[in-house]
Amino acid sequence: MSTAFGKRNIINLDLFTDAYRVTGRASVGIGGIHAELGNPNSKYLELQDAYISRIHTPGDIVANYQVAAFRKDNINFIVLQDRREGIPVGTQHGRSIFTRGRSIPIFLTVPSFEIAGEAMHEGKFSAREILVQSMGSFQLVFSAKASASLYPDISYSGDLILVHKDRIGIFCLDNNKK
Amino acid sequence: MARIFVIDDDEQLLRMVGLMLERGGHNITLINNPLDGLEQIKADKPDLLVLDVMMPNMSGHDLAREIRADANIEELPILVITARSQEVDRTTALKSGADDYLSKPVTSQELMERVDNLLAKKGGQTSPETGIIITAFGLRGGVGQTTLAVNLAAALRRASQQEVCLVDLSPSGGQAVMHMRLQARSSWLDLPAENELDWAVLKNRLIIHPSGLRVLAAPAKPQDPSSISGDRVHHILNLLKHHVAFTVVDAPHVYSPAFLQAVTMADMGLHIITPEVVSVQTAVQLNRLLNKAGIQVKRKSHILNQHTPEAQLPQTAVERGLNNKVAFQIGYDTNQARAIAQGVPLTLTSAKSGLPNVVRRMSEAIWQRVSTKSL
Numbered sequence: 001m002s003t004a005f006g007k008r009n010i011i012n013l014d015l016f017t018d019a020y021r022v023t024g025r026a027s028v029g030i031g032g033i034h035a036e037l038g039n040p041n042s043k044y045l046e047l048q049d050a051y052i053s054r055i056h057t058p059g060d061i062v063a064n065y066q067v068a069a070f071r072k073d074n075i076n077f078i079v080l081q082d083r084r085e086g087i088p089v090g091t092q093h094g095r096s097i098f099t100r101g102r103s104i105p106i107f108l109t110v111p112s113f114e115i116a117g118e119a120m121h122e123g124k125f126s127a128r129e130i131l132v133q134s135m136g137s138f139q140l141v142f143s144a145k146a147s148a149s150l151y152p153d154i155s156y157s158g159d160l161i162l163v164h165k166d167r168i169g170i171f172c173l174d175n176n177k178k
Numbered sequence: 179m180a181r182i183f184v185i186d187d188d189e190q191l192l193r194m195v196g197l198m199l200e201r202g203g204h205n206i207t208l209i210n211n212p213l214d215g216l217e218q219i220k221a222d223k224p225d226l227l228v229l230d231v232m233m234p235n236m237s238g239h240d241l242a243r244e245i246r247a248d249a250n251i252e253e254l255p256i257l258v259i260t261a262r263s264q265e266v267d268r269t270t271a272l273k274s275g276a277d278d279y280l281s282k283p284v285t286s287q288e289l290m291e292r293v294d295n296l297l298a299k300k301g302g303q304t305s306p307e308t309g310i311i312i313t314a315f316g317l318r319g320g321v322g323q324t325t326l327a328v329n330l331a332a333a334l335r336r337a338s339q340q341e342v343c344l345v346d347l348s349p350s351g352g353q354a355v356m357h358m359r360l361q362a363r364s365s366w367l368d369l370p371a372e373n374e375l376d377w378a379v380l381k382n383r384l385i386i387h388p389s390g391l392r393v394l395a396a397p398a399k400p401q402d403p404s405s406i407s408g409d410r411v412h413h414i415l416n417l418l419k420h421h422v423a424f425t426v427v428d429a430p431h432v433y434s435p436a437f438l439q440a441v442t443m444a445d446m447g448l449h450i451i452t453p454e455v456v457s458v459q460t461a462v463q464l465n466r467l468l469n470k471a472g473i474q475v476k477r478k479s480h481i482l483n484q485h486t487p488e489a490q491l492p493q494t495a496v497e498r499g500l501n502n503k504v505a506f507q508i509g510y511d512t513n514q515a516r517a518i519a520q521g522v523p524l525t526l527t528s529a530k531s532g533l534p535n536v537v538r539r540m541s542e543a544i545w546q547r548v549s550t551k552s553l
Contacts, residue, residue, distance in 0.1 A: 012261045012282070023232065023262050051232045051262075059262075059270020061237045081263055156264050 011085040014156060015047065016076045016146075018111050021058045021156075024050035024068060032086045034098070034162060037072055038136040044069045055112055056151055072137075076110045076167045079158035083142060086160045098140060105174045106130075106141065109149070110167040117144030117161060119173070127171045138162040179336070180297050181205045181222070185215040185241070186230035186259075191282070195228060195259065198286045199293065201388040203336045203526070212236040216244055219251055226296055228289075231260035231271065239274035246275035255296040259284055290390040294339050309341075309419045310548060313444035313475075315429035315437065316451060318460040322483040323450045324348070325514060327428035328357040329533060330448075333525035333541035335391045338548075340423030343384060343392040347411065347430050347440055349403045352396025354428055358387050359521025362395035366406055372413045377421050380414065389526055392422070408435030415443045423548075433467065441468070446544070447475035451482055451496065453489035458499040465500070479505035486510065508536045 008027050015022045024047030028036050036045060050068035051061045080086045087098040101122030108115050119141060121130050131139065144161035148154040182204045186192040189210060196206045207224065209215040212233050219227065227245070231238035238258055246252050256278075258271040263281035271279045277299075278292050314327040324346070331344040346354035347366070355362045364383045369375055384392040394414070397405075418425040429440040441447060451461045461480070468475065482496055482504045489510075497504055509532035517524045524534040525541075 014262075014264070049232065051237075058264070058266050059273075060239070061232065064232065064234055064237075066234075154266055156266075 009085075010048075011080070013047075013085070014079040014158075015045075015070065016055070016078070016113065016156075017070070017074055018076065019055055021053045021055060022047065022050050022068060022070075023053075024048060028085065031088060032084070033078060033080065034087045034136060034138060034140070037075075037078075037138050037162065043072055045072055045075065046070075055148060056154070058154055058156075073164075073166070075164055076113065077115065077146060077161050077163040078138075079144075079146065079156050080160045080162070081158055083160040086162055087140065097135065103142065104130075107170070107172045107174075108139070108141070108163060109169040110163060111169070112149055113146045114149055115141055115144055115146045115161055115163060117141035125173065127173055130173065131165060131168070131171060137165050139165050139168065179203050179205055180225040180293075180339070181207070182226045182228060182293070183207045183209060183215065183219060183222075183224040184228045185209045185212055185233070185238075187211070187233040188230070191230070195284070195289065198284075198289050198388070199228070201286070202290045202293070202390050204293070212238070212241045216241060219245065219254065220248070223251060224254070225300065226293060227254055227256045228293070229256055229258050229276070231258055231262060231267070238276075239270060242271075242275040253300075255300045257292055257296055259289075286388055287386040287390075290386075290388075294341075294390060297339055309422045309425055310445045310544075311415055311419060311425045311427060311443055312446045312448065312544070313427040313429050313440045314448045314450055314481075315427075315441055315444075316449055316457075316461065317431050317433060317464050318451075318457050319350075319431040320485075321450050321452045321457055322485045322508075322514075323431075324353050324357065324428050325518070325533070326448070326450055326481065326483060326508075326537065327426050328354055329523045329525040329537045330541060331391055331424070331426040332358075332387075332389055332523040333534075333537050334424050334426065334545065335389055336526065337538070337541045338423060338545045341392065341421070342390075342424045342426065343394060343418050343422045345394045345414065345418070345425060345427045345440075346396040347406065347427060347436055348396045349401040349405060349430055349432065349436075351400045352398060354393060355385065355395045357518055357521065357523060358391075358393070360385050360387060360393060360395070362398055365395045365397040366410070366414065367397040367401065369410075369414070372410060375413060375417070377417050380417050381421070403430060403432045403434045403436070406436045408439040411436045411439040412443065415440070419443075424544075433464075438471075438473065441475055442473055445476055447478040449475075449478060449480050451480060451500075452485055453482060453491040453493070453496055455490060458491065458496055461500060465502075481505060482507045484508060484510045485514075506536050506540060508533050 052063045088096045103118040106119045141161045146156045229238045256276045258276040259280045261282045268279045335342040427440045451457045511533040
């Protein structure tokens with residue numbers, strides 16, 4: 001799909017609010033879903049063909065609608081199977097700003113979920129630095145797994161999980177692991 | 179050929195999955211509404227259902243549950259394909275009654291593998307406990323040996339719906355891939371040493387044709403015949419024998435250790451000749467050589483392939499020269515040159531000319547004997 005602002009792609013994603021999992025498709029530009037979430041002109045993210053499940057029965061679909069809108073503030077995290085759908089990862093000339101630096105194992109919690117994975121960071125490795133210096137209001141967690149705190153058997157894996165920074169309760173990192 | 183229903187509300191994906199299955203030789207019905215789909219399944223009772231999960235009106239899980247609750251269609255094998263790719267989605271699909279699960283995007287190879295497995299389970303088809311090796315051989319080149327091997331492998335795949343692998347052992351520039359318009363990214367020349375070559379490694383190097391046929395390609399550039407040893411051929415064929423139902427070998431036209439190994443390990447040898455004096459003389463010499471070396475080719479058949487419009491010798495003269503009966507005679511087929519140019523084996527088309535007719539008959543006879551355990 002092409003517009004006056006360039007090529008747009010449709011991506012599949014799993015989006016999580018406090019109590020619901022929503023699977024749907026979003027239209028994103030070359031900046032991926034991270035750019036859509038950071039777009040200051042809209043407080044809402046729109047999904048097409050949205051299928052909604054409750055967090056404790058994530059396989060069962062309780063409702064579906066052609067279009068669903070989400071207040072970005074209320075999104076806890078988004079799971080993507082391919083990081084290229086979330087962010088520009090770079091070109092043959094070098095990595096993008098999102099994938100530069102060294103990777104470090106991190107662990108964080110949001111309401112109902114704990115998420116483990118890797119953060120990419122240039123500079124000093126401290127939790128505060130990472131959260132403050134990373135761009136936008138969503139923290140990128142690569143090769144990540146989100147597990148439901150109350151239902152440990154329920155987990156979601158993705159090449160990239162975008163976590164709303166305002167929703168983070170605990171943020172830990174381990175300097176020694178890598 | 180199985181009758182497969184595909185139910186998905188996304189028209190594009192529906193067509194794409196339908197196309198993949200059609201190329202695998204199946205008869206496809208595309209349905210974009212689960213409620214209509216349920217009615218059609220009850221009426222037509224297909225062999226297999228490929229089902230999307232996320233659909234309006236009724237989810238794929240609900241449809242699977244409805245099918246399992248209906249005594250008339252409860253046995254229907256169901257393959258679920260969905261964009262929901264998490265472990266929990268797989269568990270939910272299986273709990274709701276699906277037999278297998280695939281997450282989108284789906285490759286043709288994955289889809290064909292799952293469909294074949296489900297169809298084999300459903301039919302209770304006996305796949306041979308160890309695979310059958312069929313070697314097409316002869317020391318005279320240009321007799322249509324590769325054409326026959328490619329078409330036989332494709333026809334066997336279609337008749338049996340089992341795993342079939344074509345092995346092109348030619349050292350003089352692989353042609354089997356050209357017959358199927360495939361790109362040989364790797365060949366037997368790139369395989370690691372025998373001690374590192376297990377089934378997982380070999381399987382990765384096999385090229386998959388859209389029909390589901392696997393191919394071990396020959397190197398694109400001509401090689402010294404000694405570049406593939408007898409031991410290596412033995413190791414490769416041994417692996418295939420234990421993991422693939424049928425292996426069709428296109429043997430080199432050189433009396434080399436690789437040739438001898440391919441012929442010795444064959445459960446069925448197809449000696450290809452043409453109705454011309456030189457071909458028959460070469461065949462007679464080869465038979466003598468093999469006898470002298472004490473090599474008995476199991477279930478050897480002579481296949482008389484007329485590859486030019488006019489035959490130099492009648493079949494009776496060929497049989498006299500060989501001192502043996504010709505098992506199958508393939509008449510000159512005007513479609514064959516076009517089929518090679520188009521890269522589509524004739525047995526995968528609807529052509530009813532000489533070559534595909536005979537090869538289909540051969541493959542059906544072989545499959546029948548294998549499935550009834552009389553081979």
